Amino acid sequence: MLARRFGWTGLTLPAIGQGTWKIEGSREKERQAIEALQAGIEMGATLIDTAEMYGNGRAEELVAEAIRGVRSKIFLVSKVLPWNASYEGTLKACARSLKRLHTDYLDLYLLHWESNHPIGETMRALEKLVRDGSIRFLGVSNFDVSRLKEAQAALTNERIACDQVLYHLGDRGIERTVLPYCRGEEIAVMAYSPFGSGQFPPSRSRGGRILGEIGARHKRSPRQVGLNFLLRRSEVFSIPKAGNTKHVHENASASDFELSQEEMERIDRVFPAPGRDTPLGMI
Numbered sequence: 001m002l003a004r005r006f007g008w009t010g011l012t013l014p015a016i017g018q019g020t021w022k023i024e025g026s027r028e029k030e031r032q033a034i035e036a037l038q039a040g041i042e043m044g045a046t047l048i049d050t051a052e053m054y055g056n057g058r059a060e061e062l063v064a065e066a067i068r069g070v071r072s073k074i075f076l077v078s079k080v081l082p083w084n085a086s087y088e089g090t091l092k093a094c095a096r097s098l099k100r101l102h103t104d105y106l107d108l109y110l111l112h113w114e115s116n117h118p119i120g121e122t123m124r125a126l127e128k129l130v131r132d133g134s135i136r137f138l139g140v141s142n143f144d145v146s147r148l149k150e151a152q153a154a155l156t157n158e159r160i161a162c163d164q165v166l167y168h169l170g171d172r173g174i175e176r177t178v179l180p181y182c183r184g185e186e187i188a189v190m191a192y193s194p195f196g197s198g199q200f201p202p203s204r205s206r207g208g209r210i211l212g213e214i215g216a217r218h219k220r221s222p223r224q225v226g227l228n229f230l231l232r233r234s235e236v237f238s239i240p241k242a243g244n245t246k247h248v249h250e251n252a253s254a255s256d257f258e259l260s261q262e263e264m265e266r267i268d269r270v271f272p273a274p275g276r277d278t279p280l281g282m283i
């Protein structure tokens with residue numbers, strides 16, 4: 001598993017983690033999701049992303065089961081919902097997440113997306129959680145550069161460690177401003193929905209055919225090629241969600257081959273980044 005520096009934090013983390021949105025459901029679906037998370041952990045995908053929003057807390061409960069006995073190996077990320085992100089609300093939401101996750105600390109806690117509560121209140125609460133040892137690092141999600149600057153300016157002692165943003169072959173908007181800014185500030189970028197949240201290019205499409213051809217050369221699947229391409233920049237981490245062990249194996253081994261310059265250019269042409277600044281995409 002490819003590992004890289006997580007922004008300014010000094011930590012080295014796996015470039016490919018695991019998402020947990022929509023892992024809840026029938027007993028069988030949840031059993032498979034837990035099995036998949038555990039298989040991913042065994043393969044080194046120890047960065048796990050969850051949120052109080054996912055399944056109204058059910059995803060966090062399932063993560064707790066998946067990481068039982070191996071908590072210390074995991075870099076655990078959760079998020080506070082914007083409408084809970086007042087000062088008191090953030091502290092309470094974090095306490096609820098910790099309880100569901102059966103742990104006494106989160107490695108990273110993010111504001112899920114922009115909130116109507118003043119950013120200063122949320123940041124003050126996140127700083128308190130760091131001071132109290134409930135979270136190791138704080139960050140945001142779905143923040144463009146101007147929102148990131150506001151969040152940073154609202155902090156007194158801490159620094160933003162991470163911005164979690166939408167990034168897949170069909171939406172490369174972050175490459176315009178978010179990525180360069182985060183690189184300069186040493187803020188880790190966590191790419192969510194790397195497969196377009198179920199909208200991966202079909203094999204019959206032009207883009208799908210090109211991914212297939214490149215994959216065949218490396219004995220890799222089109223998704224592995226796509227994920228590998230997204231990870232070509234050293235500040236990017238990616239958190240695909242897989243509901244079964246077959247998918248998790250495929251995803252977790254997407255970083256152990258190298259695309260040539262020519263292959264990256266082909267992908268770049270068929271899935272181009274926008275030619276001008278665009279509002280940050282969001283799912």
Ligand SMILES: NC(=O)c1ccc[n+]([C@@H]2O[C@H](COP(=O)([O-])OP(=O)(O)OC[C@H]3O[C@@H](n4cnc5c(N)ncnc54)[C@H](OP(=O)(O)O)[C@@H]3O)[C@@H](O)[C@H]2O)c1
Binds near residue numbers: 049223240242250283
């Ligand atoms: N901060 C935010 O606002 C935000 C927003 C969205 C997502 N996220 C985070 O990012 C994570 C990933 O994003 P996502 O869940 O939206 O979508 P995604 O990872 O882009 O795609 C997940 C979909 O791809 C399928 N899939 C995964 N691996 C596959 C494989 N190897 N072969 C075939 N199909 C495969 C999954 O099916 P199976 O389930 O059948 O494997 C699922 O339908 C989320 O789970 C969540 O943790 C954050």
